[in-house]
Amino acid sequence: xxxxxxxxxxxAAVAVLLLALWQGLVVAFEVPVFLVPSPLRxxxxxxxxxxxxxxxxxxxxxxxxxxxxxxxxxxTAIAFAFVQSRVIETALFxxxxxxxxxxxxxxxxxxxxxxxxxxxxxxxxxxxVALFPVIANTTLGLRSVxxxxxxxxxxxxxxxxxxxxxxxxxSALPYFFGGLRISSGLALIGAVVAExxxxxxxxxxxxAYQILFAGYQLNIPRMFAALALIALAGVxxxxxxxxxxRWALAGWHDSETAHE
Amino acid sequence: xxAAAVELRAAAKTYASGTQALLPVxxxxxxxxxxxxxxxSGCGKxxxxxxxxxxxxxSSGEVRVWGEAPALGPTSGGxxxxxxxxxxxxxxxxxxxxxxMPWASVCTNVRLPLDLAGVPHAEATPRVRAALQLVGLDAFxxxxxxxxxxxxxxxxxxxxxxxxxxxLLLMDEPFGALDEITRYRLDSDLLALWQQQGLTVIFVTHSIHEAVFLSQRVLVMAARPxxxxxxxxxxxxxxxxxxxRVSTAFARHAARLQDSLLxxxxxxxxx
Numbered sequence: 431x432x433x434x435x436x437x438x439x440x441x442a443a444v445a446v447l448l449l450a451l452w453q454g455l456v457v458a459f460e461v462p463v464f465l466v467p468s469p470l471r472x473x474x475x476x477x478x479x480x481x482x483x484x485x486x487x488x489x490x491x492x493x494x495x496x497x498x499x500x501x502x503x504x505x506t507a508i509a510f511a512f513v514q515s516r517v518i519e520t521a522l523f524x525x526x527x528x529x530x531x532x533x534x535x536x537x538x539x540x541x542x543x544x545x546x547x548x549x550x551x552x553x554x555x556x557x558x559v560a561l562f563p564v565i566a567n568t569t570l571g572l573r574s575v576x577x578x579x580x581x582x583x584x585x586x587x588x589x590x591x592x593x594x595x596x597x598x599x600x601s602a603l604p605y606f607f608g609g610l611r612i613s614s615g616l617a618l619i620g621a622v623v624a625e626x627x628x629x630x631x632x633x634x635x636x637x638a639y640q641i642l643f644a645g646y647q648l649n650i651p652r653m654f655a656a657l658a659l660i661a662l663a664g665v666x667x668x669x670x671x672x673x674x675x676r677w678a679l680a681g682w683h684d685s686e687t688a689h690e
Numbered sequence: 691x692x693a694a695a696v697e698l699r700a701a702a703k704t705y706a707s708g709t710q711a712l713l714p715v716x717x718x719x720x721x722x723x724x725x726x727x728x729x730x731s732g733c734g735k736x737x738x739x740x741x742x743x744x745x746x747x748x749s750s751g752e753v754r755v756w757g758e759a760p761a762l763g764p765t766s767g768g769x770x771x772x773x774x775x776x777x778x779x780x781x782x783x784x785x786x787x788x789x790x791m792p793w794a795s796v797c798t799n800v801r802l803p804l805d806l807a808g809v810p811h812a813e814a815t816p817r818v819r820a821a822l823q824l825v826g827l828d829a830f831x832x833x834x835x836x837x838x839x840x841x842x843x844x845x846x847x848x849x850x851x852x853x854x855x856x857x858l859l860l861m862d863e864p865f866g867a868l869d870e871i872t873r874y875r876l877d878s879d880l881l882a883l884w885q886q887q888g889l890t891v892i893f894v895t896h897s898i899h900e901a902v903f904l905s906q907r908v909l910v911m912a913a914r915p916x917x918x919x920x921x922x923x924x925x926x927x928x929x930x931x932x933x934x935r936v937s938t939a940f941a942r943h944a945a946r947l948q949d950s951l952l953x954x955x956x957x958x959x960x961x
Contacts (some may be wrong), residue, residue, distance in 0.1 A: 581789075
């Protein structure tokens with residue numbers, strides 16, 4: 431319990447310290463608000479523009495979650511296809527890498543042209559960013575089966591399906607959740623970047639649009655406020671994924687058991 | 691049942707690379723026998739065991755288990771009559787490692803072979819209980835493998851094997867990774883199980899003392915190429931207690947096995 435409390439306390443102490451330092455420096459050197467606003471000004475902007483920013487946050491989160499879900503479903507399906515045969519994996523893996531290394535910024539305009547619906551096009555862009563870790567980790571996990579257990583299943587005459595369901599999938603879970611953690615963050619990044627590039631096409635605007643628009647207006651405190659919301663959303667996503675992983679792996683996997 | 695539990699006729703294994711893992715072996719194991727394969731690493735003892743289990747096919751010669759070629763799986767031969775998997779399995783295999791599923795409780799792990807064979811839970815549960823009782827793990831059915839000691843994990847692994855009620859138990863250095871004291875206890879418990887359950891056991895080890903303590907008969911094997919070099923009977927009565935380990939008879943048998951192992955390796959270094 432004490433340890434848990436410390437895990438919250440120390441990062442929070444660092445945050446307070448940094449914010450105080452920031453506030454102190456801005457006040458002491460009379461930094462103009464259009465260069466660096468003080469934390470209090472950012473907080474003020476967050477409260478004043480709360481409705482606007484919160485709606486934008488919801489939009490960005492919607493894109494993020496849809497893209498994340500798409501990436502997980504698609505990535506897992508591809509990983510399952512990969513482990514069915516080495517030929518499939520060898521043939522297709524380079525293209526998964528290709529997808530990963532091509533910057534979403536570069537493909538976004540194309541996707542906007544191809545996918546008519548603006549929300550869908552943003553989701554596709556963000557999903558492309560988030561896809562690869564799910565594929566790579568799940569494939570690795572499905573292959574990382576204890577060879578002894580695999581031999582045992584073979585000895586028992588287990589069918590392919592039984593081996594998949596009772597052995598490969600549980601063995602893959604730690605890797606899968608590792609992939610989810612990375613991928614959830616990437617989905618958020620993808621959603622923001624895609625909105626920067628593609629715009630919102632008239633539908634509800636996200637946080638990226640708020641940042642751009644506040645920039646045009648030199649409304650720097652609002653920019654910071656939007657930025658803070660994105661960062662907080664990322665942290666929250668990470669925390670949810672970590673919690674999910676802890677819940678699923680509790681007790682049996684070394685990564686989630688207490689280190690005495 | 692007058693068929694031998696295991697019969698090998700000139701069974702040999704040569705890998706595609708040309709490595710001779712095992713020169714031809716002739717062997718007949720009677721039902722109810724406790725046979726040990728003793729030898730240094732690389733002598734082909736595990737290869738021999740895996741051929742009996744049907745995990746490896748002999749490259750020449752013949753392997754018969756209960757009169758049939760060993761085949762993998764729950765649908766393989768030796769399963770007489772009654773549906774639902776109540777019949778005794780022809781053989782069970784215990785690995786060097788406990789190879790338990792780390793995410794599943796002891797109970798689920800032990801039930802695994804029955805689940806794979808499609809035995810309904812209602813029928814499987816009492817059999818799992820009985821198997822856990824046999825190995826003294828009945829109080830730990832809800833524990834995860836990581837919560838158990840190495841010896842207890844091995845017991846769970848043996849229970850998982852016993853739950854299929856095999857007539858033949860093939861054990862590949864099952865206690866090799868355990869400390870000596872735990873190993874002694876498991877040796878004794880295994881002997882009790884063997885007698886009580888009317889099992890046939892083929893046990894692989896590289897420990898001379900374990901071989902003497904457990905077996906009725908020991909096949910001494912040598913490496914490069916893997917082969918059987920000697921066959922020694924341990925004519926001592928059962929049950930064998932801890933006192934047997936410090937008796938002169940025990941020492942005499944151990945000395946004979948040691949001579950046999952050493953002369954085999956000396957012969958090899960001269961060659």
